[in-house]
Amino acid sequence: MTQIPDLSPRKADQLDYSKYITGKMKYVPPSGIRKYFDIAAGIEDVISLGVGEPDFVTPWHIREMCIHSLEKGETAYTSNYGIIELREEIAKRYRRDYRLDYDSESEILVTTGVSEALDIAIRCVTDPGDEILIVQPTYVAYVPEIVLSGGTPVVVKTVAENEFKILPEELEKVITPKTKALIINYPHNPTGAVMTREDYEKIAPVIEKHDLIVISDEVYECMTYDGAHIPFSSIDGMRERTILLNGFSKSYAMTGLRLGYILAPPELISAMMMIHQYCMMCAPITSQIGGIEALRNGEEEMKTMVREFNRRRILIVDGFNKLGLDCFEPKGAFYAFPSIKSTGLTSEEFADKFFANQHVITIPGTAFGETGAGHLRCAYATSRDDIKVALDRFEDFLKTL
Numbered sequence: 001m002t003q004i005p006d007l008s009p010r011k012a013d014q015l016d017y018s019k020y021i022t023g024k025m026k027y028v029p030p031s032g033i034r035k036y037f038d039i040a041a042g043i044e045d046v047i048s049l050g051v052g053e054p055d056f057v058t059p060w061h062i063r064e065m066c067i068h069s070l071e072k073g074e075t076a077y078t079s080n081y082g083i084i085e086l087r088e089e090i091a092k093r094y095r096r097d098y099r100l101d102y103d104s105e106s107e108i109l110v111t112t113g114v115s116e117a118l119d120i121a122i123r124c125v126t127d128p129g130d131e132i133l134i135v136q137p138t139y140v141a142y143v144p145e146i147v148l149s150g151g152t153p154v155v156v157k158t159v160a161e162n163e164f165k166i167l168p169e170e171l172e173k174v175i176t177p178k179t180k181a182l183i184i185n186y187p188h189n190p191t192g193a194v195m196t197r198e199d200y201e202k203i204a205p206v207i208e209k210h211d212l213i214v215i216s217d218e219v220y221e222c223m224t225y226d227g228a229h230i231p232f233s234s235i236d237g238m239r240e241r242t243i244l245l246n247g248f249s250k251s252y253a254m255t256g257l258r259l260g261y262i263l264a265p266p267e268l269i270s271a272m273m274m275i276h277q278y279c280m281m282c283a284p285i286t287s288q289i290g291g292i293e294a295l296r297n298g299e300e301e302m303k304t305m306v307r308e309f310n311r312r313r314i315l316i317v318d319g320f321n322k323l324g325l326d327c328f329e330p331k332g333a334f335y336a337f338p339s340i341k342s343t344g345l346t347s348e349e350f351a352d353k354f355f356a357n358q359h360v361i362t363i364p365g366t367a368f369g370e371t372g373a374g375h376l377r378c379a380y381a382t383s384r385d386d387i388k389v390a391l392d393r394f395e396d397f398l399k400t401l
């Protein structure tokens with residue numbers, strides 16, 4: 001008689017799963033951001049300055065093109081590189097706005113958000129033992145992705161006194177013969193800092209001297225409030241060394257549609273495409289159709305959203321400074337990074353107590369690395385009315401200290 005295998009769940013419980021999970025996972029910390037969303041679940045009157053996501057819905061004409069495409073039955077894989085019309089629109093935009101020429105056939109790869117772009121860019125350039133420089137405070141994904149690639153993240157410090165810019169001497173301090181690449185991200189999450197052309201021109205010779213590759217995460221490119229955005233590849237001598245990442249999440253409020261892209265020299269695009277084709281195949285076709293529409297006809301709405309972010313930026317930064325919470329002026333993205341050092345509390349103590357007392361979610365600066373200590377990240381991706389209430393609650397909370 002055939003034996004029926006015992007498939008009861010108890011068998012599975014007996015497995016020691018830690019044995020199977022790679023040792024690298026020990027170095028992948030839990031995100032310091034998620035905790036507050038879990039705590040906030042179910043509490044009414046919560047105001048979140050935590051989430052780094054536009055509070056707008058994707059403009060209707062973009063959604064309509066996605067719907068229309070689905071109605072037509074466009075549900076198949078696309079080219080691994082992405083739909084050619086989308087790559088052509090991306091190339092056109094960079095030519096028009098920045099006079100940067102990227103070949104739509106060989107120098108552009110469409111990805112599933114900047115998150116995937118980052119992952120494949122880091123995996124493409126990192127051999128075990130390579131040191132990859134990250135700028136701290138830092139976006140939370142860089143360290144885990146470097147570690148999972150077998151590389152070692154090395155911190156380049158930036159501070160509020162220097163407007164969180166990378167200084168050439170800070171770069172020189174941490175470069176070793178093992179340094180392979182530098183990841184930069186301006187406009188910057190979590191501080192809202194930007195780098196000017198002159199700032200970049202100061203670090204370019206260091207990058208050249210040490211023969212580094214630069215991964216430039218420019219996902220907040222459209223949110224630059226004081227002068228034009230500077231793509232890192234537009235700096236003299238840097239185009240050949242730059243893997244430029246951008247996407248649609250922030251600029252067109254398309255976070256859930258998961259669409260990004262990479263601009264880089266052909267050899268690097270080919271190498272990253274090899275990873276992309278095995279782990280992703282292609283970005284979702286529906287989102288790519290939306291991306292074409294966004295680039296062809298979405299600029300007005302994008303600018304309207306950015307103008308609204310700018311009004312909120314002014315409101316929140318003024319508010320913090322009036323409350324005596326020193327706030328460095330963020331010139332990009334949608335984050336303010338006020339100092340709470342005057343309160344004597346640590347970032348975590350402040351964020352925890354403030355949430356418990358006033359139901360406002362903020363993120364402790366230390367979630368972005370040690371150099372974020374004494375700061376809070378406050379996203380102004382919420383309405384001006386909510387920002388006003390949040391500022392009143394800050395005032396009430398400060399009175400209790």
Ligand SMILES: Cc1ncc(COP(=O)(O)O)c(C=O)c1O
Nearest residue numbers: 052113114115139189219247249
């Ligand atoms: C600096 C930075 N890079 C990348 C991403 C991920 O973007 P995407 O939604 O395109 O994956 C984010 C999202 O918050 C971000 O802040």
